Each structure stands twice: as structure tokens, then as C-alpha cells.
Amino acid sequence: MSLIKTRVFQLLVAVVLMSSCKNNSAPAIVSSPTNQYRTGEVVWRELVTPDPKSAAAFYSALFGWSIEPVKESTKGYMLIRQGGAPIGGIIQMPASIKNAGGEWVCSLSVSDVDAIVKSAQSNGASTLVEPMDVSGRGRTAVIRDPQGAPFALIRSTSGDPEKGTASENAWLWSELWSNNVAGSLDFYTKALGAGVERRRDGDKEYTLLKAGNKEVAGVVKNPVDNVRSHWVNYVRVSDPAAMVDKAASLGARVILKPTASVRNGTLGVILDPTGAPVALQKWPLR
Amino acid sequence: MKKRLLFGLLILVLTVVLYSCSHMTMGVGLNFGAGPYGVGVTPSFNVGFSGGYYW
Structure with missing residues (x-):
């Protein structure tokens, strides 16, 4: 009898601990459920970085984002808000990865x-x-496309953020910088069912990935030498040159100062202090 | 007997806690490798890059 009691007690302890130590949880990507989905669009962004604290300080100072650690996280997940709405997260890169930049x-x-x-x-x-269920968020997975660019998939339990016009210092756009544009387009059309549209303005061509009639991202030849294909996320700014200078003063490395030969000086590209690329784009372009 | 029970309980608790918490991720990306740019490197950017005017 005593042995049975002991076993029952052990079982109870196990159940309590397993329920209190919840697996795979993360904050929702919306403040309140929208129950609307923007299939095929970029709806969330997370910075994977070797130094979340430095990154958080940088983005707070540069864009005025509110970045707070999530209390329930044992691994230091930080939630980024702008105007009270969640717009992304910051994740600690495993310490075992040495001399790595963020992304x-x-x-x-x-x-x-x-x-x-x-x-x-x-x-x-x-x-x-x-693919895994993340409590509070939905079902997610992370894949690396054939050209080496990582991106995530999500089916949010509470719906996707409503799409509005990007305000200043908010996410504006995403762009794939590919070392093999044809290969990338082939992949995203076949694997995700994306549409492709090529637009031309004089000698300038731009390729769009589309979901139905929605423009969801751009694809360009990777302009940076000796760097693998990767996604670059754009933040809307009103004065790219001033923001590039501000970013540099906060510890960023500038890889493109606004110049007339690149989108009429409306674009600056930086690496944040932890090495993650971010594009600063004036919008509209003209 | 009591010692054996306590020891068994300790092992059980540790096993459950370690197993449960080892799967905490708080979001995607922890199995993600290094970013495309190394630390301390300022890569060269091809200024011929025009991108596009359209969104």
C-alpha cells in the first residue's frame, strides 16, 4: 500500500511539474485576436542575435521601439512594441555559435x-x-531556402496583424537578397505558390513576389559581395541620411549611405551593433 | 527505505524538469545558425545596385 501511495505521489508531482513548465510558449503576434489571415505575407519579424540586450538598446534608441523581456521566458525572449502593438521579437542566439552576426x-x-x-x-x-505548436502563438517552423536564406512560417492562433500603411519607424517591406535570383523565384513559386511580377522603370527592374494580387516582398540580386542570400527587412524613415548617421552613432556599421545612384538617395542600409542588416527607406520614393 | 524513496523521487523530478524545460523556446529561431554578416566585418556594397522604384 505504501509503495502505491509513493507511486501516486510521484505521478502527481510529475503532472504538476510538466504543466507548470510549459513547453514552447511565446507571446501572440497581435494585441487582440483579429482572426484574419494575410496568407503569403510577412506578418512577423524576429531578430536572432548573439547580444539581445545591446540590440534592444540600439533599436529602442534608433526607432523609439519599446522592447521588454517576456516575464514567462526563461531564455530571455524580448517582445518589441511600437505604439503599443507587438511588431516583433528578439531571440538569444545559442552561445555555442562564435563570432556570429545577428539576422x-x-x-x-x-x-x-x-x-x-x-x-x-x-x-x-x-x-x-x-513544425511545432507554440503556446500562445500558433504553429510555426523555420526553414532555409535552397539559396541559404532562412525564414519562418506561421499560422497564428489569434490571426495576423491587420495591414495598414507603415508609419514612421515601422516595418515597411521585406526583400530577398539572393545570390541566385532565378533559383529563388523558382523555389518561392513552387514551394509556397507565390506569384512573380517584374516591373520596369527605365533601366531599373524590380521583381515582386505576390500572393494573389497582393505584393508581399521584393527579390533582388544580392548587392553585397561574399555574403550568402538573406532576407532584408525595411523600416520606414523620413530622413535616411540622418537615420544612418544616428545608427552609426549608436554603434551600427553602415554598408550603404544614401546615394543618388541607389533609389535616388532614399535608402540606407546598416548592420546593427550585433551584425544584423536593416534597411532604412524613405517612403514614398518620390 | 525512506532514503530510497526520496532518491527515486529526486531522480523523477529532475528528469521531468530537465525534459520539460529543455524544450522551452519562446518562439522560433533558436536552432538558427549565424547571420549572414560576421561580427566586425563591413562588407562592400555594389553601388550599381538599383533595387526598384516600385512596391
Whole structure:
């Protein structure tokens, strides 16, 4: 009898501990449920960085974002808000990765994470994080496209953020800088069902990924030498030159100062103090 | 007997806690490798890059 009591007690302890130590939780990507989905669009962005504290201080000072650690997180997840609304997160990169720079990973809204992961794998992608349910957030996965650019998939339990016109210092756009544009377009059309549209303005061409008639991202030849393909996320600013200078004073490295030969001086590109690229774009362009 | 029970309980608790908490991620990306730019490197940017005028 005593042994049975002991076993029952052990079982109870196990159940209590397992329920209190919740697996895979993260804040929702919306303040309140929208129950609307923007399938195929970038709806969330997370900075994976070796130094979340420095990154948080930088982005707070540069854009005025409110960045706070999530109390429930044992691994230091930080939630980024702008105007009270969640706009992204900051994640600690494993300490085992040495001398690594950070990277913003964008999440595409999809209706079936598992199906897209399978489709991506069959079209040459590798899986960095297998599909999993994240309590409070939804089902997610992270994959690396065949050209090496990582991105995430999400099916949010509470819906996607409503799309509005980007305000100053808010996310404006996402762009894939690919070392093999044809290969990238082939992948995103086959694996995710994206549409492609090429637009031309004089000698300048721009390729768009589309979801139905919605423009969801751009794809350009990677303008940076000896750097793998990656997604670059754009923040809307009113004065790119001033913001580049401000970013530099806060510890960023400038890889493109606004110049007339690149989008009429409306674009600056920086690496934040932890090495993650961010584009500062004046909008509208003209 | 009591010692054996306590020891068994300790092992059980540790096993459950370590297993449960080892899967905490707080979001995606922890299995993600290094970013594209190394620390301390300022890469060269091709100023011929025009991007596009359209969104």
C-alpha cells in the first residue's frame, strides 16, 4: 500500500511539474485576436542575435521601439512594441555559435505550416526548426531556402496583424537578397505558390513576389559581395541620411549611405551593433 | 527505505524538469545558425545596385 501511495505521489508531482513548465510558449503576434489571415505575407519579424540586450538598446534608441523581456521566458525572449502593438521579437542566439552576426528572420503567414514545410523540403529547402505548436502563438517552423536564406512560417492562433500603411519607424517591406535570383523565384513559386511580377522603370527592374494580387516582398540580386542570400527587412524613415548617421552613432556599421545612384538617395542600409542588416527607406520614393 | 524513496523521487523530478524545460523556446529561431554578416566585418556594397522604384 505504501509503495502505491509513493507511486501516486510521484505521478502527481510529475503532472504538476510538466504543466507548470510549459513547453514552447511565446507571446501572440497581435494585441487582440483579429482572426484574419494575410496568407503569403510577412506578418512577423524576429531578430536572432548573439547580444539581445545591446540590440534592444540600439533599436529602442534608433526607432523609439519599446522592447521588454517576456516575464514567462526563461531564455530571455524580448517582445518589441511600437505604439503599443507587438511588431516583433528578439531571440538569444545559442552561445555555442562564435563570432556570429545577428539576422532578422521574417515569418510568412501560411494556412498549413506542415504542408508548406514538406513542399519546401521537396523543392530543396532544409528545415531549421520542425513544425511545432507554440503556446500562445500558433504553429510555426523555420526553414532555409535552397539559396541559404532562412525564414519562418506561421499560422497564428489569434490571426495576423491587420495591414495598414507603415508609419514612421515601422516595418515597411521585406526583400530577398539572393545570390541566385532565378533559383529563388523558382523555389518561392513552387514551394509556397507565390506569384512573380517584374516591373520596369527605365533601366531599373524590380521583381515582386505576390500572393494573389497582393505584393508581399521584393527579390533582388544580392548587392553585397561574399555574403550568402538573406532576407532584408525595411523600416520606414523620413530622413535616411540622418537615420544612418544616428545608427552609426549608436554603434551600427553602415554598408550603404544614401546615394543618388541607389533609389535616388532614399535608402540606407546598416548592420546593427550585433551584425544584423536593416534597411532604412524613405517612403514614398518620390 | 525512506532514503530510497526520496532518491527515486529526486531522480523523477529532475528528469521531468530537465525534459520539460529543455524544450522551452519562446518562439522560433533558436536552432538558427549565424547571420549572414560576421561580427566586425563591413562588407562592400555594389553601388550599381538599383533595387526598384516600385512596391
